[in-house]
Amino acid sequence: MQKYEKYWNIxxxxxxxxxxxxxxxxxxxxxxxxxxxxxxGDELLIGQVINTNAAWLGARLSDAGFQLYSSLTIGDSxxxxxxxxxxxxxxxxxxxxxxxxxxxxxxxxxxxxxxFETELEFCQAAYDNVVSIFKRRGFQMSExxxxxxxxxxxxxxxPNTYGTAPCMWLEKKGVVFAFMPxxxxxxxxxxxxxxxxxxKERFHAVPYEKRVIMTTGIGESFLADKIxxxxxxxxxxxxxxxxxxxxxxxxxxxxxxxxxxxxxxxxDKEITKLLALISEYVFAMEDVPIExxxxxxxxxxxxxxASAESCTGGNIAHVITLIPGSSEVFKxxxxxxxxxxxxxxxxxxxxxxxxxxVVSQQVVEDMAKGVRNLMEADxxxxxxxVAGPSGGTEENPVGTVWIAVASADGVVSKRYxxxxxxxxxxxxxxxxxxEMLRQQILSE
Numbered sequence: 001m002q003k004y005e006k007y008w009n010i011x012x013x014x015x016x017x018x019x020x021x022x023x024x025x026x027x028x029x030x031x032x033x034x035x036x037x038x039x040x041g042d043e044l045l046i047g048q049v050i051n052t053n054a055a056w057l058g059a060r061l062s063d064a065g066f067q068l069y070s071s072l073t074i075g076d077s078x079x080x081x082x083x084x085x086x087x088x089x090x091x092x093x094x095x096x097x098x099x100x101x102x103x104x105x106x107x108x109x110x111x112x113x114x115x116f117e118t119e120l121e122f123c124q125a126a127y128d129n130v131v132s133i134f135k136r137r138g139f140q141m142s143e144x145x146x147x148x149x150x151x152x153x154x155x156x157x158x159p160n161t162y163g164t165a166p167c168m169w170l171e172k173k174g175v176v177f178a179f180m181p182x183x184x185x186x187x188x189x190x191x192x193x194x195x196x197x198x199x200k201e202r203f204h205a206v207p208y209e210k211r212v213i214m215t216t217g218i219g220e221s222f223l224a225d226k227i228x229x230x231x232x233x234x235x236x237x238x239x240x241x242x243x244x245x246x247x248x249x250x251x252x253x254x255x256x257x258x259x260x261x262x263x264x265x266x267x268d269k270e271i272t273k274l275l276a277l278i279s280e281y282v283f284a285m286e287d288v289p290i291e292x293x294x295x296x297x298x299x300x301x302x303x304x305x306a307s308a309e310s311c312t313g314g315n316i317a318h319v320i321t322l323i324p325g326s327s328e329v330f331k332x333x334x335x336x337x338x339x340x341x342x343x344x345x346x347x348x349x350x351x352x353x354x355x356x357x358v359v360s361q362q363v364v365e366d367m368a369k370g371v372r373n374l375m376e377a378d379x380x381x382x383x384x385x386v387a388g389p390s391g392g393t394e395e396n397p398v399g400t401v402w403i404a405v406a407s408a409d410g411v412v413s414k415r416y417x418x419x420x421x422x423x424x425x426x427x428x429x430x431x432x433x434x435e436m437l438r439q440q441i442l443s444e
Contacts, residue, residue, distance in 0.1 A: 032256070033203045035061060036091040037071040038084045040098035040108060041182055044073050053097045053187055064196060065205025066093075067256070081111040091175055092203060095195075098182030100165040102144045108179060109168075113152050116170055120150040123157050123166070130164045158198075162189040169198070176202065209263050210254035211271055214284040214293070216435050220244045223251075227277050235266055246424060247431035250287065283438060290434045291319045297441045298329035303378040305437060306331040308346055308371035310358070311385035311401055313337065315430045331375040336367070342384075346370030359384050359396045361404075365413050368406035380406040381437050387425045401429045405440045412440065 037057055043049040051073055058068040069091065074080040076099055088094040099108030113119055127149035134141040148164050151157055158167035158178070165181035167190045178195055180187045215223065220242050224231075231240050237257045243250035253270060257263040275282065284293045298304065307316040307330075317333035320326050334345050339358050342348040348366040356362040364384045372380025385401030392398035398420050404413035414436065418428040 032206060033066055033093060034069045034091045035066050035093045035095065036069050036088045038081075038088065038094065038096045039071065039073045039182070040076060040081060040084075040096065041073075042075045044098075045075050053182065053184055056184070056188060057095060057097075057191065060191065060196070062208050062210070062254075064200065065208050065256075066199070066203070067208070076107060078107060078111045078114070081108060082115060085112075085115045085177070088177075089173065089175055093199065094175060094177045095191075096177060096179045097187050100148075100167075100179065100181045102148055102164070109150070109152065109166075112155075112168070112170070112177075112179065116152060116154055116172060118152045118154040121153045123149050123151045125157050125159070126151055126166050129159060129161070133164055158190065158194050160186060160190050161193070162186040167194065169195075206256045206258060207260035207263055208254065208256045209260075209267055210252055211267055211285070212287040213251040213253070213271070213274065213278075213282055214248060214286075214288065214290070215251065215278060215281040216248040216283055216290060216431060218249070218278075218281045220249050223249055223278065223281070227274060230270075230273055230277060234270060237263070238266065238270065246427040247418075247435075248283075248290065283435065289319065290431055290438065292323060294434050294438050294441070295320065295323050295326060295329055297438060299325075301441065301444065303441065303444070304329050304331050305379035305381055306371045306375035306377040307333040307433075308342075308367040308380065308382040309333055309335050310337055310342070310367070310383055311387045312383045312426050312429050312433070313387075315426050316381060316383070316433055319430060331377040334371050334374065342367060346374065357396070359386055359400055359402060361402055361413050361415065364402035364404040365406070365411045368404035368411055368413075372406045378407065379437060379440060380404075381433055382406075383429055383433055385425070385429065387422045387429075388420055389422055399425050401425065401432075403429065403433045403436055405436050407440055407444070409444075412436070 037054050039051050039054055041049065044051045054071040061068050072084055074084050099106045109120065127146065130145055130148055131141060145164055148166060151166055151168055152170065155168040155170045158169050160167045160181065163181060163183060163186040165186065168179040170177045180190050224242065234240065238253060238255035241252040243252060253267060255263055255267065283290055309316055314333060314335045320330050336342045336345050339353060342353065342363065343350050346367050347370045348363055352362050352366060364382050367382035367384060368380040371382060382404045383401060386392050386396055386398050388398035397417065399417045401416045401418055402413060403416065404411055416432060418425040
């Protein structure tokens, strides 16, 4: 009997060991993948070119269930590239952009060879791609471009049908390094068509979802105080980010969870709780500017507006006309920057301006009514103020802006102070003008 007990104990231990190994393998496969980004280019460091690649990659990765752990921007030097690659050896996946062109300053490939202890060799597939692109574009290929077909011997060539710079996939001690060209449209095409499918096949993606709530009319700190208790009681797999900008605050509620249904339902519940606390400040439930929210309201209600702008200098008109189809809701603008134009174009009485001053409630209300009548719109939206940095008075210091909205029911107006920075004043006045217009549309 003892002989059989010994046999069964051994069998039990073996079964237990198999189960443990299976669980460990599953855990390793399902753990959060560490993804890092390296952007190469002196032009990025000196501000000559804005690094949009890193932001785009971060967004696409999160949509696919991967989170960008860090993003590093470096110059075109061998030492900088070597140091950056060494700093990423604790990652699972490293996405590198830039430095793969045909010119002398594109030194990524030789440095990659040094890091991976390999050498360049001719790649026929890469060469054929370069030839086909030059043929398609009707250009003669130079010897310099032929050099783009030489790739690190240990790499896997990833096709680039968008340009001549190669894309390379290499591995070192379990870390995957993917090198892409820095030209944005090439990088985006390669990542979408070639790299993302490979990444999804190689790594386990944890379901990720986010919601964006757009607010205005309340500062970041006041907003945080208002929702503190709700935020403190969020489930551990959800996180809230405050993203303030001129005149508004974006709230991003996001999370990752293996159970995608649970994640989605929990986000729904938490958003419902949040809206009960701050609904009066919310103008959109997606990441859109306020003028887009106003555009949608006007379209849905079949209404129109026109603007009369002084201190905003046409910015109200500019942002709405960036939206396709805005002619359905926007009649036009009168940028009456010079004081006499307020009288000549908008019929603001000269005596009103003389008595109350150009930056006043009386003048802005007459401007709103004037442009509404002039352009036969449902709403007239007007601004007048002191954008700075000079021109302020004791009564109307720099940053003072009057905004008015006129409709068939009358006119509403309000005085603001948006600080001393000219660009900030114009931007915040534009946002608040649209918010006042939004409120009036909703009250119709």
